[in-house]
Amino acid sequence: METVAPPQPKTVPLEAKSPFEMRIYLGDDIPETDVRSALKTGDLGFLHSFTTGSAVDGPGLRLVAWTTSCMFRCQYCHNPDTWTLKNGIPVPLSRAIEEVQKYANGLIAMNGGFTLSGGEPLMQDRFAARLFAAVKKMGVHTAIETKGYYGDHLSDEELQNINLVILDMKAFTRVQHELVTGGMHNEDVLEFCDRLAELKRPMWLRYVLVPGLTDIPEEMKAVADFAASLGVVERVEILPFHQMGRYKWERLKLDYQLGDTQPPTGESVGRAIAIFSEAGLNAA
Numbered sequence: 001m002e003t004v005a006p007p008q009p010k011t012v013p014l015e016a017k018s019p020f021e022m023r024i025y026l027g028d029d030i031p032e033t034d035v036r037s038a039l040k041t042g043d044l045g046f047l048h049s050f051t052t053g054s055a056v057d058g059p060g061l062r063l064v065a066w067t068t069s070c071m072f073r074c075q076y077c078h079n080p081d082t083w084t085l086k087n088g089i090p091v092p093l094s095r096a097i098e099e100v101q102k103y104a105n106g107l108i109a110m111n112g113g114f115t116l117s118g119g120e121p122l123m124q125d126r127f128a129a130r131l132f133a134a135v136k137k138m139g140v141h142t143a144i145e146t147k148g149y150y151g152d153h154l155s156d157e158e159l160q161n162i163n164l165v166i167l168d169m170k171a172f173t174r175v176q177h178e179l180v181t182g183g184m185h186n187e188d189v190l191e192f193c194d195r196l197a198e199l200k201r202p203m204w205l206r207y208v209l210v211p212g213l214t215d216i217p218e219e220m221k222a223v224a225d226f227a228a229s230l231g232v233v234e235r236v237e238i239l240p241f242h243q244m245g246r247y248k249w250e251r252l253k254l255d256y257q258l259g260d261t262q263p264p265t266g267e268s269v270g271r272a273i274a275i276f277s278e279a280g281l282n283a284a
């Protein structure tokens with residue numbers, strides 16, 4: 001019987017070709033007391049990797065740091081290796097700042113920027129807040145890709161260091177949110193969106209279109225109406241479901257519910273885009 005792969009050598013490079021690389025056990029040697037201290041201070045973060053040249057994680061070309069740890073268990077997750085904090089590489093904050101500094105001039109010149117994604121970056125909110133403060137000082141555009149559930153872990157001042165919040169909206173109704181995410185409610189997510197609107201912080205919104213799971217017109221209309229009411233959502237991206245993460249579920253021996261699910265057709269993607277556009281949003 002196949003087993004989960006043994007621990008990988010701890011010499012795995014910080015940069016990866018893409019977040020679809022499977023990475024596990026890389027922070028296993030860090031004692032629990034040091035993990036707790038890292039989460040409290042942000043002196044150390046746990047990262048799946050850095051990737052360069054992303055054109056899909058915010059405006060322009062982006063340097064992206066992918067954090068590990070997530071509170072959700074989405075049925076369609078394509079990076080379940082990022083669910084566990086200690087699957088990530090332990091990276092001192094100073095080392096993460098150096099990595100962004102290396103690319104800072106190029107990112108500025110190309111009107112790109114730095115995006116912190118995951119996993120859920122706000123599972124490591126002190127690391128995220130301190131990294132954003134440092135990157136903002138470099139004059140580099142900053143974005144966070146978050147699920148919003150821990151939005152209250154950032155102060156209003158800390159949010160000012162983030163130029164763009166890319167909110168992965170799983171659903172609008174609680175029951176659908178729980179279905180998609182493995183039982184997690186979305187009250188805090190909606191509250192965080194309202195707070196961003198009050199603070200007039202620019203947002204993008206993402207919605208993963210999964211046939212038979214999220215391809216529900218009423219649900220999408222509810223998300224769209226809510227997003228439009230915020231007045232700060234600059235763009236909506238419909239992300240068609242794909243099977244690129246399937247091998248990770250299999251290797252991690254996780255129960256994958258979507259093995260027979262096909263990507264949505266062009267027509268259904270078009271219908272989803274139309275629902276958001278009809279609500280007055282800039283959807284693609």
Ligand code: SF4
Pocket residue numbers: 070071072073074076077078079080082118119120147168
């Ligand atoms: S929020 Fe993202 S990283 Fe977390 S389980 Fe869902 S898809 Fe995966």
